[in-house]
Amino acid sequence: MLVAQLGSELIVAHHDLNRKKAYCCPVCQTKVILKLGTKIIPHFAHQSTATCISSEAETPEHLAGKVLLQLFFPQFQLEVYLPELKQRADLLWEIRALEFQCSPLSFPRFLERTYGYLASGYQPVWIFGKALQPEHKLTQLQKACLQFEAKKGFYLYGLDVTHQHFLLFRYVHWSYETGLSYQKIATNLTRQQQKSVKSTRRSSRFSYSEWLQQQLATKRKDIVQLQGKCYQHNQHLCYLAEWIYQESTFGLLFEHAVLYYRILFLKAASYVEWRALMTNEVISWTYPFLDREVVLHAFFLECIRLSKRTFS
Numbered sequence: 125m126l127v128a129q130l131g132s133e134l135i136v137a138h139h140d141l142n143r144k145k146a147y148c149c150p151v152c153q154t155k156v157i158l159k160l161g162t163k164i165i166p167h168f169a170h171q172s173t174a175t176c177i178s179s180e181a182e183t184p185e186h187l188a189g190k191v192l193l194q195l196f197f198p199q200f201q202l203e204v205y206l207p208e209l210k211q212r213a214d215l216l217w218e219i220r221a222l223e224f225q226c227s228p229l230s231f232p233r234f235l236e237r238t239y240g241y242l243a244s245g246y247q248p249v250w251i252f253g254k255a256l257q258p259e260h261k262l263t264q265l266q267k268a269c270l271q272f273e274a275k276k277g278f279y280l281y282g283l284d285v286t287h288q289h290f291l292l293f294r295y296v297h298w299s300y301e302t303g304l305s306y307q308k309i310a311t312n313l314t315r316q317q318q319k320s321v322k323s324t325r326r327s328s329r330f331s332y333s334e335w336l337q338q339q340l341a342t343k344r345k346d347i348v349q350l351q352g353k354c355y356q357h358n359q360h361l362c363y364l365a366e367w368i369y370q371e372s373t374f375g376l377l378f379e380h381a382v383l384y385y386r387i388l389f390l391k392a393a394s395y396v397e398w399r400a401l402m403t404n405e406v407i408s409w410t411y412p413f414l415d416r417e418v419v420l421h422a423f424f425l426e427c428i429r430l431s432k433r434t435f436s
């Protein structure tokens with residue numbers, strides 16, 4: 125932790141380098157020690173291994189990242205304890221809470237924290253450390269942190285503590301042909317430098333339907349299951365209308381299930397009918413920052429555009 129209490133004041137570790145003062149934890153009020161080492165920036169640690177939410181071990185990256193984030197966003201306050209949530213935001217400003225996540229986090233724990241914030245009127249923003257930033261495939265956690273804006277497309281945030289860069293991963297997109305792609309904008313603290321990196325994974329020799337055929341032959345579990353659902357509608361994954369294989373803006377979220385959702389589109393006579401067919405598919409919506417109905421409606425409009433189908 126970076127902030128401790130001294131009398132009635134809150135003290136940031138690197139602003140006060142006197143080991144001898146009687147610091148205590150702002151959350152549990154027990155004694156904390158100022159640690160001044162060479163490998164980790166100045167920080168406080170609980171004296172005993174108390175079961176305090178602030179006593180969790182933090183990595184050097186996490187501690188340094190919080191300080192860096194405050195340099196980027198000086199209006200934010202470091203380590204604010206929110207008694208109503210019984211949790212501590214890494215940084216907080218009015219209703220905006222920044223969470224700098226460097227180590228793996230269980231998905232239920234992530235949802236609990238995020239929905240806790242949202243239910244109390246806060247807007248959490250997750251910023252990923254080195255180990256959690258996107259590479260060739262998005263994890264469930266990364267997908268769940270996606271936000272959407274017309275001018276950025278789907279986007280995520282990251283922080284590169286080593287190079288002191290705030291990172292924006294924008295236009296995040298997935299399709300069978302390109303795999304995962306995105307543009308990475310790195311903003312330097314002092315110079316506001318920007319650089320773009322485009323990451324693409326593959327350009328397969330096989331068409332999408334050929335690839336699906338191969339996966340069915342080798343009994344890849346998710347594809348076999350998907351084929352089972354298509355079969356119930358008298359469809360085969362490898363012999364669908366041409367437009368169904370075209371890439372989708374929402375491939376990032378649904379991946380190969382896009383094919384099935386488009387088959388349901390063909391079965392429905394209206395948006396209301398399609399939405400009813402989709403009920404079981406989206407019953408658990410694990411994207412706290414994306415509005416389910418807005419996404420589904422946009423998906424339906426995309427189906428209309430690609431299929432050139434008209435509704436009377």
Ligand SMILES: [Zn+2]
Nearest residue numbers: 149152176178
């Ligand atoms: Zn404590």
